[in-house]
Amino acid sequence: MHRCVLPVHGGKVFFxxxxxxxxxxxxxxxxxxxCRRVLEAGAEFLHFDVxxxxxxxNISFGAPxxxxxxxxxxxxxxxxxxxxxxxxxxxxFAKAGASLISFHMESNSPVGETIDAIHAAGCKAxxxxxxxxxxxxxxxxxxxxxxxxxxxxxxxxxxxxxxPSALSKLREIRKQADQVNPGLLLEVDGGxxxxxxxxxxxxxxxxxxxxxxxxxxxxxxxxxxFLRGL
Ligand code: DX5
Ligand code: ZN
Numbered sequence: 001m002h003r004c005v006l007p008v009h010g011g012k013v014f015f016x017x018x019x020x021x022x023x024x025x026x027x028x029x030x031x032x033x034x035c036r037r038v039l040e041a042g043a044e045f046l047h048f049d050v051x052x053x054x055x056x057x058n059i060s061f062g063a064p065x066x067x068x069x070x071x072x073x074x075x076x077x078x079x080x081x082x083x084x085x086x087x088x089x090x091x092x093f094a095k096a097g098a099s100l101i102s103f104h105m106e107s108n109s110p111v112g113e114t115i116d117a118i119h120a121a122g123c124k125a126x127x128x129x130x131x132x133x134x135x136x137x138x139x140x141x142x143x144x145x146x147x148x149x150x151x152x153x154x155x156x157x158x159x160x161x162x163x164p165s166a167l168s169k170l171r172e173i174r175k176q177a178d179q180v181n182p183g184l185l186l187e188v189d190g191g192x193x194x195x196x197x198x199x200x201x202x203x204x205x206x207x208x209x210x211x212x213x214x215x216x217x218x219x220x221x222x223x224x225x226f227l228r229g230l
Pocket of ligand 2: 049
C-alpha cells in the first residue's frame with residue numbers, strides 16, 4: 001500500500017493508514033486478549049519492541065514471548081529490534097513468528113548483510129532511523145527494503161512526546177521513495193496519537209505505531225478506528 005489519499009466532498013482529505021499498536025504498552029498479563037482487541041478493531045500489524053538494555057537503556061521482551069503470542073494470535077508481527085547487534089538475532093525472531101523485522105541504522109550490524117539475512121529468513125525488512133540520524137542514510141537502501149521506520153522519539157520508552165522534526169524526515173524519505181520504491185511502507189513510531197497522526201500521514205507516513213495512545217485509552221478499539229481512517 002502506498003499513501004492512499006481519498007478526497008471527498010467538502011474538500012476534506014482522508015488518509016488510510018495501517019495501524020501497528022505497540023505491545024510495549026499492552027497488559028502483559030493479558031497479552032492475548034489485548035492483541036485480539038486491537039486486531040478486531042482493524043489494526044493490520046502488531047508492533048513488537050525488542051530492547052536489549054544496551055542499544056537503548058531499557059529491556060523489554062524477546063523471541064520466546066514472540067513465539068508464544070504469535071502461536072496464540074495469528075497476525076502480522078512488525079518486530080522493531082532495538083539491539084546493538086541485530087544480525088545475530090534475525091533467525092531467532094524469524095523462527096519465533098516475525099513477519100517483518102526492522103533494525104537500526106545506528107546499530108553495529110552491516111546494513112546490506114542484515115537486510116539479506118532478514119529476507120533469507122522469509123521476512124520483510126525494515127530500516128529504522130533515530131531522531132538525530134539524517135534521512136539520507138537510508139536512501140541507498142530504499143529499493144532493497146519493504147519499510148522505513150522514522151523514530152519520532154528517542155527509542156527506549158513508550159509515552160514520550162512526539163518530536164515534530166520527524167515530519168520533515170518523513171517528507172524527505174517519501175519524496176525519495178517515490179522515485180525508487182513507490183510501494184515503500186513508511187512507518188512512524190513514538191508519541192503518535194490523534195493529535196499527531198494526521199500530520200504524519202500528510203508528510204507521507206502510511207504505517208502508524210501507537211502504544212500509549214491505543215492501550216492507554218478508555219476505548220482502544222476507538223483509537224485504532226480513528227487512526228486507520230484519518
Ligand atoms: C519506543 C518504541 C515505541 C513505543 C511507542 O522505543 O519503539 O514503539 O512503544 O510508544 P508510544 O506510542 O507510547 O510513544
Ligand atoms: Zn517501536
